[in-house]
Amino acid sequence: xxLFYVFAVVAILASLLVIGQRNPIYSVLLLIASFGAxxxxxxxxxxxxxxxIQIIVYAGAIMVLFLFVVMLLNAPHEDTEYDERVHPLFxxxxxxxxxxxxxxxxxxxxxxxxKGGGEAGQFAxxxxxxxxxxxxxxxTEYAFPFEVTSILILVAMVGAVVLxxxxxxx
Amino acid sequence: xxxxxxxxxxxxxxxxxxxxxxAAAMVYVERKVAALLQQRLGPYLVGxxxxxxxxxxxxxxxxxxxxxxxxxxxxxxxxxxxxxATCAFAAFAVVPFGADTTLFGWLPGSMHLQVAExxxxxxxxxxxASMSVYGIVLAGWSSNSKYSLLGGLRASAQMISYELSYxxxxxxxxxxxxxxxxxxxxxxxxxxWFGVIPRWFLFLQPVGFAIYLISGIAETNRAPFDFPxxxxxxxxxYHTEYSSMSFAMFFxxxxxxxxxxxxxxxxxxxxGWHGPFLPESLGWIWFLLKVSAILFFYVWMRWxxxxxxxxxxxxxxxxxxxxxxxxxxxxxxxxxxxxxx
Amino acid sequence: xxxxxxxxVLSAVLFAIGTAGVFxxxxxxxxxxxxxxxxxAVNLTFVAFGRYAADVNGQIIVFFVMTVAAAEAAVGLALVxxxxxxxESLNPDAFTSLKW
Numbered sequence: 001x002x003l004f005y006v007f008a009v010v011a012i013l014a015s016l017l018v019i020g021q022r023n024p025i026y027s028v029l030l031l032i033a034s035f036g037a038x039x040x041x042x043x044x045x046x047x048x049x050x051x052x053i054q055i056i057v058y059a060g061a062i063m064v065l066f067l068f069v070v071m072l073l074n075a076p077h078e079d080t081e082y083d084e085r086v087h088p089l090f091x092x093x094x095x096x097x098x099x100x101x102x103x104x105x106x107x108x109x110x111x112x113x114x115k116g117g118g119e120a121g122q123f124a125x126x127x128x129x130x131x132x133x134x135x136x137x138x139x140t141e142y143a144f145p146f147e148v149t150s151i152l153i154l155v156a157m158v159g160a161v162v163l164x165x166x167x168x169x170x
Numbered sequence: 171x172x173x174x175x176x177x178x179x180x181x182x183x184x185x186x187x188x189x190x191x192x193a194a195a196m197v198y199v200e201r202k203v204a205a206l207l208q209q210r211l212g213p214y215l216v217g218x219x220x221x222x223x224x225x226x227x228x229x230x231x232x233x234x235x236x237x238x239x240x241x242x243x244x245x246x247x248x249x250x251x252x253x254x255a256t257c258a259f260a261a262f263a264v265v266p267f268g269a270d271t272t273l274f275g276w277l278p279g280s281m282h283l284q285v286a287e288x289x290x291x292x293x294x295x296x297x298x299a300s301m302s303v304y305g306i307v308l309a310g311w312s313s314n315s316k317y318s319l320l321g322g323l324r325a326s327a328q329m330i331s332y333e334l335s336y337x338x339x340x341x342x343x344x345x346x347x348x349x350x351x352x353x354x355x356x357x358x359x360x361x362x363w364f365g366v367i368p369r370w371f372l373f374l375q376p377v378g379f380a381i382y383l384i385s386g387i388a389e390t391n392r393a394p395f396d397f398p399x400x401x402x403x404x405x406x407x408y409h410t411e412y413s414s415m416s417f418a419m420f421f422x423x424x425x426x427x428x429x430x431x432x433x434x435x436x437x438x439x440x441x442g443w444h445g446p447f448l449p450e451s452l453g454w455i456w457f458l459l460k461v462s463a464i465l466f467f468y469v470w471m472r473w474x475x476x477x478x479x480x481x482x483x484x485x486x487x488x489x490x491x492x493x494x495x496x497x498x499x500x501x502x503x504x505x506x507x508x509x510x511x
Numbered sequence: 512x513x514x515x516x517x518x519x520v521l522s523a524v525l526f527a528i529g530t531a532g533v534f535x536x537x538x539x540x541x542x543x544x545x546x547x548x549x550x551x552a553v554n555l556t557f558v559a560f561g562r563y564a565a566d567v568n569g570q571i572i573v574f575f576v577m578t579v580a581a582a583e584a585a586v587g588l589a590l591v592x593x594x595x596x597x598x599e600s601l602n603p604d605a606f607t608s609l610k611w
Contacts, residue, residue: 001512001513004513004517008517008521011521011525012521012524012525012528015525015528015529015548016528018532018541018544018545018548019528019529019531019532019535019536019541019544019545019548021541024538024540024541025246025311027540027541027544028544029246029308031544031547031548032304034548034551035551038551038554038555041518041521041555042555042558044513045518045558045559045561045562046562047558047561047562047569047570047573048288048289048290049290049293049570050554050558050570050573050574052290052293052294052296052297053293053574053577054554054577055297055298055300055301056293056296056297056300057577057578057581058547058551058577058580059300059301060297060300060301060303061300061330061581062547062580062581062584064303064304064307064326064330065584065585065588066540066543066544066584066588067304067307068307068323068326068327069540069588069591069592070540071307071311071319071323072323072592073591073592073595073601095534095535097534098531098533098534098535099531099534099535101530101531101534102527102528102530102531102534102535103527103531105526105527105530106523106524106527109523109526109527110520110523113516113519113520113523114516114520130289131289131290131350133567134567134570134571134574137567137568137571138571138574142571145575149575149578149579152578152579152582153578153581153582155582156581156582156583156585156586157585159585159586159589160585160586160588160589161589163586163589163590163592163593164589164592164593
């Protein structure tokens with residue numbers, strides 16, 4: 001019970017700081033912390049496979065990619081026509097509208113979640129889905145999406161290489 | 171505070187201290203073996219046969235001045251060695267090093283000789299290995315120096331490239347062992363064939379063992395894959411600007427990563443703590459011997475082979491090791507299907 | 512007692528934070544990071560429902576969502592590099608030449 005709140009608070013705090021930081025490197029590192037907290041939540045939800053591949057894929061590979069790009073581009077702090085000293089979340093104009101929209105979305109979602117019925121949704125006395133069961137299901141029932149995913153990754157690889165290479169001449 | 175809980179806390183502390191000791195012992199072994207391979211004496215002044223040399227090294231490192239470049243990002247500069255060292259220690263937490271023990275009957279039940287028994291232990295080791303990239307890349311970036319940045323980016327690109335063949339070698343073993351838990355994989359290697367040849371996965375997966383060991387050497391940035399921290403090429407690569415205890419933490423992290431890779435290789439391919447002539451409860455002696463053999467191999471490789479240039483290193487990883495690992499996985503899968511074991 | 516509602520509310524909060532990030536920030540990389548936050552919130556919902564219904568399909572969908580997120584991050588970052596090379600800026604407001 002307390003573990004859930006610890007992980008939840010870390011995840012929310014880290015995500016808030018991600019969108020509130022000026023320096024992109026700190027944003028990436030805070031997002032890694034948020035992923036770590038989410039991985040802990042997956043462990044609490046009896047999903048060890050999801051927890052471990054969250055660390056391996058998201059925190060270990062995708063975020064390294066982000067970090068490389070931020071370092072190679074020497075990504076500057078964002079320069080806008082707005083006043084630099086005022087924090088991005090409090091600036092006038094479209095930003096305030098965007099922030100208001102997000103708060104409205106949150107209110108709607110929380111209302112929708114709490115609306116359904118009286119029972120608060122207790123968890124079933126769980127049968128833990130082992131990694132073996134996931135693997136069996138992946139290769140029999142979901143074999144076609146699995147193969148399509150591999151082609152998707154191939155396309156993404158080729159696309160990334162083509163988009164990011166230097167143009168010859170021109 | 172049941173006896174079992176006390177025993178587990180003591181075991182955790184014991185593992186931690188043993189890892190620190192192993193890093194210190196590796197310092198001595200490395201220098202002595204290097205010296206003997208190069209036909210000179212090595213450390214012999216401090217203590218009998220130079221055995222107290224690591225203590226002298228540690229004291230020297232502790233008394234050095236702790237420097238920080240002024241333009242370095244202070245928070246990241248301090249965080250990077252912490253990440254490296256933490257990931258190195260954390261990876262060993264799921265590695266078993268002995269059979270169940272009752273501590274000579276003091277405990278009511280038996281206790282695993284393992285800090286944490288997890289049923290996805292192989293994946294956890296892999297996950298923490300992929301997190302240790304961050305220590306290096308942040309060290310390179312936050313030092314704000316061209317040697318460090320280049321060394322850091324190269325080291326992390328090398329590590330994530332060799333993670334692929336590392337994972338595929340692990341997957342080949344999982345096909346045979348049918349479990350993700352390291353303890354169960356070791357127990358599947360108990361016993362012998364024909365009473366003579368032990369049932370190690372090494373004999374079922376020789377190519378897999380070679381791939382795993384080569385990827386492990388590349389993952390821990392050791393020769394012949396240590397271009398990113400080579401003294402002759404890049405000053406010292408990503409830890410150029412570090413001194414005193416921060417440098418010691420990187421050093422420590424590297425040696426403990428070596429120990430972890432050797433321990434996992436022992437558990438996966440060399441039968442873990444199973445061996446002849448000794449009862450099960452003393453199996454950790456065999457474990458120590460096997461891990462020491464692989465660590466000796468590591469040191470031997472460093473002082474025998476010349477260093478790969480960076481592009482040769484990356485070409486080897488992607489164009490040679492990865493296809494071999496994939497073919498190994500396919501052949502293993504075909505074998506398991508055909509022989510049905 | 513932690514119920515399903517707790518996880519759903521947490522997921523809603525994370526999703527809203529990600530949405531706020533996409534709207535409010537003017538740095539392409541931070542916008543991509545906010546999209547990743549949103550994808551993670553959705554993953555959490557899937558795993559929570561999978562546990563609630565004792566169904567393994569929750570984790571399988573998470574597997575596929577992570578793969579798609581990886582592919583999308585790779586291509587998105589390649590686009591960011593190409594854009595940066597062209598305009599030397601990571602501000603989306605600098606790429607408005609098609610605006611009428």
